Amino acid sequence: MTMRNSADEIAQRSRQIIRGQKHLEGPMLPILHALQAEFGYIPDIVKPVIADELNISRAEVHGVITFYPEFRDHPGGRHILKICRAEACQSMGSDDLADRVRQLLGIDFHQTTPDEAVTLEPVYCLGLCACAPAAMLDGEVYGRVNEHCLSEIVGELGR
Known part of the structure; x- marks a missing residue:
């Protein structure tokens, strides 16, 4: 998926990914890995979607993303x-x-x-x-x- 997609398209695709992973025990890391694999990084606009889907705070989502150096908040190179x-x-x-x-x-x-x-x-x-x-x-x-x-x-x- 290219980042030329609208915010709504990104949010919709994110919800599909999250719903496919949230049944796992401790789903946050698998979800973040799947989102980064899809977009190349974790877009800011998906943080509230993750929080909503997992029924946790945005601060908690942000804390996990910033704690692990594996996750990027901006696109990486090829x-x-x-x-x-x-x-x-x-x-x-x-x-x-x-x-x-x-x-x-x-x-x-x-x-x-x-x-x-x-x-x-x-x-x-x-x-x-x-x-x-x-x-x-x-x-x-x-x-x-x-x-x-x-x-x-x-x-x-x-x-």
């Missing part, structure tokens, strides 16, 4: 590149990798390239501590990432 910033990866050189990728892309963390190709995000553990440093591109994880590997990953993004 590709999402995450660099692990946890201690194990830092000890194996992820700070240098982060500097290099910021240089290659010309953006900082939480930013998207001007051509909307790549959004760069920090992540605080990909579970690959034994293979540090780690990165993730569009859900695919990479371990033992070095500058050469990182340059290849960035080079293949179709920018």
